[in-house]
Amino acid sequence: MDVVDRRSADRTGGRAVDRTTLHRVWRSILALAGLAVAAACFVAPILLAVIAAAFTLLLFARRIYRGRDRYIPNLYSRDIGVYDDGYQEFIRRSLAELRRCKISDHTLLWEASRLAPPSRENSDEVLLDLGVWIGWSTRLTAEASGRKVYGFDTFEGLVEDWAIDDQVVIERGTFSLSEPLAKRFIRDTGLTLEDGIPPALGRDVEFIKGMTYETLAPFLASRPAAPISLFHMDLDTYESCLHALETCKDRFVEGSVLVFDEYLVTNGELRAFYEFQQKYGLQWQYRAWGLEVWEMNVEMVTSWWKRLSYYLILIAGYWTLGDGRYAWTFFGKRFWRFWLGAPWGDIAFMLGAAGQRKSVSLEITGLGTLARTRDAG
Numbered sequence: 001m002d003v004v005d006r007r008s009a010d011r012t013g014g015r016a017v018d019r020t021t022l023h024r025v026w027r028s029i030l031a032l033a034g035l036a037v038a039a040a041c042f043v044a045p046i047l048l049a050v051i052a053a054a055f056t057l058l059l060f061a062r063r064i065y066r067g068r069d070r071y072i073p074n075l076y077s078r079d080i081g082v083y084d085d086g087y088q089e090f091i092r093r094s095l096a097e098l099r100r101c102k103i104s105d106h107t108l109l110w111e112a113s114r115l116a117p118p119s120r121e122n123s124d125e126v127l128l129d130l131g132v133w134i135g136w137s138t139r140l141t142a143e144a145s146g147r148k149v150y151g152f153d154t155f156e157g158l159v160e161d162w163a164i165d166d167q168v169v170i171e172r173g174t175f176s177l178s179e180p181l182a183k184r185f186i187r188d189t190g191l192t193l194e195d196g197i198p199p200a201l202g203r204d205v206e207f208i209k210g211m212t213y214e215t216l217a218p219f220l221a222s223r224p225a226a227p228i229s230l231f232h233m234d235l236d237t238y239e240s241c242l243h244a245l246e247t248c249k250d251r252f253v254e255g256s257v258l259v260f261d262e263y264l265v266t267n268g269e270l271r272a273f274y275e276f277q278q279k280y281g282l283q284w285q286y287r288a289w290g291l292e293v294w295e296m297n298v299e300m301v302t303s304w305w306k307r308l309s310y311y312l313i314l315i316a317g318y319w320t321l322g323d324g325r326y327a328w329t330f331f332g333k334r335f336w337r338f339w340l341g342a343p344w345g346d347i348a349f350m351l352g353a354a355g356q357r358k359s360v361s362l363e364i365t366g367l368g369t370l371a372r373t374r375d376a377g
């Protein structure tokens with residue numbers, strides 16, 4: 001594995017796709033809180049001494065802490081010591097590489113806006129969005145890339161239970177469009193389902209309904225030899241991810257960009273990609289580590305006051321009930337892993353966002369044994 005220089009990755013300069021208002025709102029709240037603390041220190045200088053003492057203690061504790069490099073973000077959830085040596089090494093190297101590719105944007109849209117135009121011999125190349133929910137990831141990818149995007153989903157939710165590391169299990173059927181949350185977002189982002197499928201809303205997209213286990217192979221068979229230029233994985237589970245990689249393997253080419261929305265879940269997409277690239281001896285390089293695309297649904301809420309209330313609810317939810325709470329609930333292990341074990345850069349990266357930063361992109365640079373199979377074919 002390798003890491004790409006992001007400046008040279010900006011092949012097309014990128015279209016304007018900055019949709020990070022939620023995070024700007026959060027950073028404004030942080031700045032206001034900082035000002036309030038500074039004002040309090042001015043009024044009661046003893047506070048400054050307390051803060052300085054706490055910081056000195058933290059610096060000292062970080063020097064003697066031995067857990068560095070053993071935990072994986074987001075907010076230092078899992079001890080990777082539970083895995084075999086090969087996978088542990090892959091995770092360590094991945095994090096070292098990824099730390100050099102941090103971006104403040106949403107990885108999928110960042111990549112879509114930078115896709116090189118198709119070459120003449122690859123004019124039939126396709127862009128896939130696997131796991132679309134109410135369709136915004138697909139529509140916005142089409143907008144950002146200026147190209148047609150194919151979106152795949154059951155629209156009836158996950159097809160397997162999804163265990164997120166050692167934290168929670170999200171049950172099969174979750175993310176069905178009949179759930180109250182989906183119905184609310186469908187209404188608030190101005191959609192009307194057509195035969196249970198989200199509308200294109202004027203974007204160049206096509207939605208394909210069904211399990212990818214049944215839809216992906218026939219879709220590719222109907223476009224013989226069409227290479228995949230963008231592969232966006234948001235099916236969440238290890239099984240669906242590995243199946244999609246295997247089904248698409250003969251359509252990956254040098255330059256194919258793969259975006260994984262939940263890459264830093266060690267028993268999910270990360271594990272699936274690890275096994276896949278190892279099996280075929282693929283060459284590839286990391287390109288970006290940024291924000292997940294789900295929250296784009298909030299950005300697309302049509303009324304500004306509803307959007308603002310969604311921002312505030314999401315921010316409050318993330319820091320009180322979501323992973324953000326591990327940054328301040330000192331009675332849990334993850335609090336200590338985060339403050340003592342995380343590199344300063346990770347701490348700033350995590351605190352600067354009010355949402356998950358698990359999305360990673362990479363580019364295939366060599367096809368390994370897949371090339372041999374193709375030559376033989």
Ligand SMILES: C[S@@+](CC[C@H](N)C(=O)[O-])C[C@H]1O[C@@H](n2cnc3c(N)ncnc32)[C@H](O)[C@@H]1O
Binds near residue numbers: 135136154237297
């Ligand atoms: C997290 S949601 C996708 C969110 C979407 N990309 C967004 O940003 O709004 C995951 C989606 O994957 C779908 N899904 C999971 N496994 C699937 C499979 N094997 N085949 C088809 N759809 C699947 C679920 O129905 C769900 O809508």
